[in-house]
Amino acid sequence: MNKRKALIIDDEPKLRQVLKVKLEKYCPSISAIEVAGNIQEGYQQASCFQPDIVFLDIAMPGGSGFEFLDQFEDINFEVVFVTGYNEYVLNAIKVSAVDYLLKPVNTEDLIAAVHKAENRIQNREKLRMYHVLRHNLNHIGEQETKIAIPGANTYDFIKVGQIVRCEGWQKYTRIHLTDGSCIVSSYNIGVFKDMLEDFDFYLTHKSHLINVGLIARYIKEGTVVMEDGSEVPISRRKRDAFLASVVERGKEE
Numbered sequence: 001m002n003k004r005k006a007l008i009i010d011d012e013p014k015l016r017q018v019l020k021v022k023l024e025k026y027c028p029s030i031s032a033i034e035v036a037g038n039i040q041e042g043y044q045q046a047s048c049f050q051p052d053i054v055f056l057d058i059a060m061p062g063g064s065g066f067e068f069l070d071q072f073e074d075i076n077f078e079v080v081f082v083t084g085y086n087e088y089v090l091n092a093i094k095v096s097a098v099d100y101l102l103k104p105v106n107t108e109d110l111i112a113a114v115h116k117a118e119n120r121i122q123n124r125e126k127l128r129m130y131h132v133l134r135h136n137l138n139h140i141g142e143q144e145t146k147i148a149i150p151g152a153n154t155y156d157f158i159k160v161g162q163i164v165r166c167e168g169w170q171k172y173t174r175i176h177l178t179d180g181s182c183i184v185s186s187y188n189i190g191v192f193k194d195m196l197e198d199f200d201f202y203l204t205h206k207s208h209l210i211n212v213g214l215i216a217r218y219i220k221e222g223t224v225v226m227e228d229g230s231e232v233p234i235s236r237r238k239r240d241a242f243l244a245s246v247v248e249r250g251k252e253e
Helices: 013-026 039-049 065-070 087-094 107-120 126-137 189-199 236-252
Strands: 004-009 030-036 053-057 078-083 099-102 146-150 155-159 163-169 172-177 182-185 201-205 208-211 215-219 223-226 231-233
Touching (some): 004 039, 013 030, 013 107, 039 053, 039 065, 053 065, 053 107, 065 126, 078 107, 087 099, 087 126, 087 189, 126 146, 126 155, 146 182, 172 189, 189 201, 201 231, 201 236, 208 223, 208 231
Parallel strands (some): 004 053
Antiparallel strands (some): 146 155, 163 172, 163 208, 172 182, 215 223, 223 231
């Protein structure tokens, strides 16, 4: 087993201690742990200690977690945000493919986050992910938000507004874009439903998720025509709910 070093940066002493104890007890791959109470101490520790994983609070007196990251020309460690932020900010984190833990930290979630970080240490695409996250925090709930779509070896970063629809396909999902192209993701459609439902996407069928803002026509027999000309079925049991929440709302607007 490869041994890893972890750095905890948080202004709450109790949180730092609890997290340190849990890492020592439940994450045997973590062989050394340092702590810091602010980004200045954290930068000094990171420069000398060379951690593999940094557990980083976002909002701290004296500087945010992003200001800590901005001090590095190259980020050569994995970051797991530890936050108490509300659900809207968490959604911005989630779609940016960046790991996070909610306070108070759940042990199983911590173990899972460490495993994910270890699996990604060889894949150094983080810097772009953090830029995407910062962009998303300025566009919370908007279709300017970018979503990270995982492929076999890379992530494609696409604005939510570019997605016309998602189509479940075997265990994968086809993402159809406004330019006519299509991306195949290793995530199933349920994952995209969770990611996109706060951005005005609607699951019309177990295999079809559509961008409500790009609906061109509704056919009363139970079909939606999208702006790209594609036709998407609405399951019989969802039609009444669709009419109430989408079609009637469109009339009011």
